[in-house]
Amino acid sequence: MGSIDVIGTNLLGLPQTSKQRAPNTHPLGRYLFVLAIVLLGALYAAPNLFQPDPALQIKPEDPDQALDAALLEKARRALEEAGIAVPAAETGAGSAFLRLSRDEDQLRGREVLMQALSGLDEHYIVALTRLPTTPAWLQDLGAKPMSLGLDLSGGVHLLLQVDMDKFIGDRMLAMQETARDALVDARLRYMGRDWVDGTRLRIPFRTVAARDEAATLLAEQFQGFESSSIDDQEQPSLEFAMLDEHLRQMEDAAISQNLQSLRNRVNELGVSEPLVQRLGRERIVLDLPGIQDSAEAKRIINKFANLQFRLVAMPGDRSSLTEVYDYEGGPVTLLRKNIVTGDQVTSANQDYDPETAQPQVSIGLDSDGGRRMNEATRDNVGRSMAIIFIEQKPRTRTVLVEGQETVERYSEEERRLISVATIQSALGYNFRITGLELGEARDLALLLRAGALAAPMYIVEERTVGASLGEDNIDRGRQSVTVGFLLVMLFMLLRYRGFGLAADLALTANLMLLMAVMSILGATLTLPGIAGIVLTVGMAVDANVLIFSRIREELKDRPPQQAIQAGFERALLTILDANITTFFVAIILFSIGSGPVKGFAVTLAVGIVTSVFTAVMCTRSLVNLMYGGRTLEALRI
Amino acid sequence: MNLPILDFMAKRKVAGAGSIALLLISVASLTLNGLNFGLDFTGGTLVEVGFPEPVDTEQVRSQLEEAGFVNGVVQHFGSDREVLVRMPPQATGDPAALGDRILSTIQAEAPDAAMRQSNFVGPVVGEELAESAGLAILTALAVVMLYILFRFTKQFSVGAVGALAHDVLLVLGIFSVFQWTFDLAVVAAVLAVVGYSLNDTIVVSDRIRENFRTVRRGTPIDIINKSLNQTLGRTLVTSLTTLLVLLALLLAGGEGIRGFAAALTIGVVIGTYSSIYIAANILVLMNISREDLLPPEKENAKESYP
Numbered sequence: 040m041g042s043i044d045v046i047g048t049n050l051l052g053l054p055q056t057s058k059q060r061a062p063n064t065h066p067l068g069r070y071l072f073v074l075a076i077v078l079l080g081a082l083y084a085a086p087n088l089f090q091p092d093p094a095l096q097i098k099p100e101d102p103d104q105a106l107d108a109a110l111l112e113k114a115r116r117a118l119e120e121a122g123i124a125v126p127a128a129e130t131g132a133g134s135a136f137l138r139l140s141r142d143e144d145q146l147r148g149r150e151v152l153m154q155a156l157s158g159l160d161e162h163y164i165v166a167l168t169r170l171p172t173t174p175a176w177l178q179d180l181g182a183k184p185m186s187l188g189l190d191l192s193g194g195v196h197l198l199l200q201v202d203m204d205k206f207i208g209d210r211m212l213a214m215q216e217t218a219r220d221a222l223v224d225a226r227l228r229y230m231g232r233d234w235v236d237g238t239r240l241r242i243p244f245r246t247v248a249a250r251d252e253a254a255t256l257l258a259e260q261f262q263g264f265e266s267s268s269i270d271d272q273e274q275p276s277l278e279f280a281m282l283d284e285h286l287r288q289m290e291d292a293a294i295s296q297n298l299q300s301l302r303n304r305v306n307e308l309g310v311s312e313p314l315v316q317r318l319g320r321e322r323i324v325l326d327l328p329g330i331q332d333s334a335e336a337k338r339i340i341n342k343f344a345n346l347q348f349r350l351v352a353m354p355g356d357r358s359s360l361t362e363v364y365d366y367e368g369g370p371v372t373l374l375r376k377n378i379v380t381g382d383q384v385t386s387a388n389q390d391y392d393p394e395t396a397q398p399q400v401s402i403g404l405d406s407d408g409g410r411r412m413n414e415a416t417r418d419n420v421g422r423s424m425a426i427i428f429i430e431q432k433p434r435t436r437t438v439l440v441e442g443q444e445t446v447e448r449y450s451e452e453e454r455r456l457i458s459v460a461t462i463q464s465a466l467g468y469n470f471r472i473t474g475l476e477l478g479e480a481r482d483l484a485l486l487l488r489a490g491a492l493a494a495p496m497y498i499v500e501e502r503t504v505g506a507s508l509g510e511d512n513i514d515r516g517r518q519s520v521t522v523g524f525l526l527v528m529l530f531m532l533l534r535y536r537g538f539g540l541a542a543d544l545a546l547t548a549n550l551m552l553l554m555a556v557m558s559i560l561g562a563t564l565t566l567p568g569i570a571g572i573v574l575t576v577g578m579a580v581d582a583n584v585l586i587f588s589r590i591r592e593e594l595k596d597r598p599p600q601q602a603i604q605a606g607f608e609r610a611l612l613t614i615l616d617a618n619i620t621t622f623f624v625a626i627i628l629f630s631i632g633s634g635p636v637k638g639f640a641v642t643l644a645v646g647i648v649t650s651v652f653t654a655v656m657c658t659r660s661l662v663n664l665m666y667g668g669r670t671l672e673a674l675r676i
Numbered sequence: 677m678n679l680p681i682l683d684f685m686a687k688r689k690v691a692g693a694g695s696i697a698l699l700l701i702s703v704a705s706l707t708l709n710g711l712n713f714g715l716d717f718t719g720g721t722l723v724e725v726g727f728p729e730p731v732d733t734e735q736v737r738s739q740l741e742e743a744g745f746v747n748g749v750v751q752h753f754g755s756d757r758e759v760l761v762r763m764p765p766q767a768t769g770d771p772a773a774l775g776d777r778i779l780s781t782i783q784a785e786a787p788d789a790a791m792r793q794s795n796f797v798g799p800v801v802g803e804e805l806a807e808s809a810g811l812a813i814l815t816a817l818a819v820v821m822l823y824i825l826f827r828f829t830k831q832f833s834v835g836a837v838g839a840l841a842h843d844v845l846l847v848l849g850i851f852s853v854f855q856w857t858f859d860l861a862v863v864a865a866v867l868a869v870v871g872y873s874l875n876d877t878i879v880v881s882d883r884i885r886e887n888f889r890t891v892r893r894g895t896p897i898d899i900i901n902k903s904l905n906q907t908l909g910r911t912l913v914t915s916l917t918t919l920l921v922l923l924a925l926l927l928a929g930g931e932g933i934r935g936f937a938a939a940l941t942i943g944v945v946i947g948t949y950s951s952i953y954i955a956a957n958i959l960v961l962m963n964i965s966r967e968d969l970l971p972p973e974k975e976n977a978k979e980s981y982p
Binding site: 198334341499502511520530576580585592616617628631633 | 724933
């Protein structure tokens with residue numbers, strides 16, 4: 040706005056002060072500031088130019104176990120013997136990393152290493168991973184490349200629905216069993232046996248006195264429930280209704296346990312950077328980059344298997360306390376009460392019975408489980424103990440919903456008695472289980488190690504991208520960015536000459552800043568994200584075009600320097616208005632969209648910010664350097 | 677290079693009639709044909725398989741039918757070595773494992789066939805995705821309307837949202853008429869069209885507002901015409917650069933991103949047209965006048981250039 044005054048002072052030939060500059064020049068500091076930002080951008084965008092190496096990661100299952108150089112050397116030798124080149128090996132963060140030179144070697148290398156490390160005392164996990172090749176000095180500055188989304192790196196994305204109804208139902212049944220045990224022990228006469236209705240439990244009694252006594256007795260067990268005494272049809276009964284808050288707590292606990300168990304399982308699968316996250320009230324997201332065999336991953340992840348150890352019933356046991364199972368063609372009556380369940384297992388390994396060479400699972404119990412097992416077996420030597428193997432299997436059925444046939448998912452519990460053996464002596468913390476097939480034994484060991492799922496889950500969404508498609512996507516993305524970028528650069532240069540050059544330089548700076556900001560934010564690059572970058576390239580020049588057309592218009596009734604000044608200033612408001620609204624749209628995309636839409640929204644939003652900065656600051660500085668501070672007779676734009 | 681002064685507003689009735697006709701066709705097609713919803717919204721299973729040699733889709737289809745998979749769609753994807761199988765939920769078996777079963781059926785005949793992608797979307801998730809996509813488009817329109825109401829006036833707000841709704845409807849209409857697959861990526865593209873078209877509309881509106889304040893002579897139609905001419909060069913150049921990069925995406929981006937690029941390309945063309953005709957037309961219809969745009973004193977001082 041002060042441009043006319045400035046020109047006036049210059050005509051008087053007065054020395055320039057900081058306030059009275061030649062038209063369209065910045066103080067040196069301003070140029071340096073813009074330059075510094077662009078250089079910083081270049082620095083933090085740089086890691087993306089280095090292609091990461093394929094690598095294998097070895098980590099001990101016990102995180103306290105140290106990895107020594109001998110193990111690293113052993114692994115390296117095993118790989119080299121198998122004809123797999125290992126250009127570098129290093130240890131760090133409790134793991135050993137072996138860089139490979141070819142992607143194809145990764146899967147075979149993993150097999151080789153698992154074989155080579157299987158004979159050792161420690162249990163090791165081998166995972167496929169990628170190691171950055173960013174130079175050390177860049178890494179020291181905290182510069183890191185963007186991580187690639189599953190559509191670029193290949194891998195499995197799963198959305199799991201936790202079957203809360205089933206989980207809560209099971210808990211209610213367990214409460215019913217405990218309540219019945221307590222009532223039997225206190226010799227209170229109840230009626231019926233199926234008391235559960237949803238999240239309510241209603242126990243009928245013969246007398247009001249028994250009911251009232253039971254209310255006091257059960258009060259402690261039913262914390263988190265609202266209890267009420269009901270007298271209808273001369274049938275005194277006691278009702279416990281679960282409070283919403285308690286329900287929520289149980290759900291949260293179930294999800295947490297499922298998350299933990301999933302993390303352990305995913306570790307066992309050998310995924311180096313998995314994402315396991317709760318989504319909403321009863322869903323879990325699972326991202327497994329690099330996994331090729333999605334069927335195997337899904338089988339392990341979604342497997343719900345558990346064990347129960349029980350005593351075989353004696354002839355005099357009350358029938359309400361027992362259950363009948365099939366075992367080798369005949370019925371076996373077991374006590375309902377568990378001695379120990381799979382939740383109390385701390386270690387489980389599949390190996391072979393040295394005498395029969397049959398597969399078996401060696402199990403270690405935690406202190407509570409060990410004590411209970413010892414107490415139960417000590418007093419019952421000579422009696423039989425049974426082991427029940429429980430599996431939840433996903434099933435479907437076709438049901439009619441509003442006249443339409445829909446396929447409904449549910450899980451079915453399969454219980455199988457796998458062994459009945461006489462207790463020879465008191466058992467302790469460690470024992471073995473036989474009677475399983477090899478595959479079952481291996482999976483059972485893995486699942487017991489990883490911890491059981493608290494609630495069964497089923498897959499509601501899966502997106503798996505194979506490695507070949509991922510690579511194609513990267514190539515295509517790179518090509519589209521390059522082609523789009525060059526086309527736009529060429530066009531701007533032809534259309535606006537000198538100003539076009541400034542715009543092209545600003546566009547280059549824009550692309551670098553965009554990459555830098557995304558890298559610093561730790562954003563994940565996806566194919567839609569790349570599309571967002573391409574679109575940003577096309578739209579980013581808009582701000583420059585706005586400025587240049589404005590300058591051209593102003594040239595009709597102003598001298599060149601004033602026209603440049605006016606063009607930039609008048610276009611600014613329009614640029615801001617237009618970009619702020621588009622930014623809103625990007626935010627909406629991000630907050631409401633899912634998956635692919637989110638990736639696109641992030642690049643769009645970041646792109647808008649960097650575009651405005653480069654158009655307003657970089658282009659201005661470049662134009663000032665090119666045209667500012669001198670007398671211009673005419674301006675070609 | 678100077679563009680001639682074009683009398684845009686003289687043709688506004690023709691353009692308006694044309695737009696209304698196209699909108700009617702779009703709405704008719706959307707009601708009659710509907711959209712060809714992709715896997716994201718319908719739910720089901722989709723498997724892309726890569727073969728080492730070109731393969732006949734008929735062969736794959738009959739092979740799958742023999743194995744008992746019904747109502748599947750088998751087509752080439754990108755080249756004749758890639759095959760896309762889309763399968764609705766089947767009556768038996770775990771739906772989440774359907775993709776694996778399709779793959780192993782194909783691999784039984786062609787052991788070298790490799791999985792390129794395998795997607796499964798459960799029906800509930802599909803419904804949720806459709807809901808959130810619709811919600812996203814509506815929220816975007818509402819927020820834009822509020823922002824322009826705050827920055828400009830009621831007329832501009834209605835004009836901009838009218839233009840955006842016009843663009844969205846026409847893009848959806850084209851996808852419906854040609855029965856192109858409409859998935860999440862296309863929704864993202866439609867929202868990007870909203871962003872792009874909005875950008876255009878605001879640039880034009882900005883100039884119209886400025887001219888109403890500074891140009892003392894002429895009818896509103898003259899002033900709008902003058903503004904449209906002033907911004908025409910910029911509108912065309914920006915559309916052209918955007919179309920250039922979209923061309924790059926269409927040519928080099930591959931099959932997976934084709935729907936997205938196509939939706940955006942159409943959207944950019946329509947968006948450019950709508951910012952000239954629809955937004956301005958609505959301004960005229962709503963009787964915009966100089967008085968509506970008289971700025972507060974303070975802002976006036978800032979805006980008027982020496």
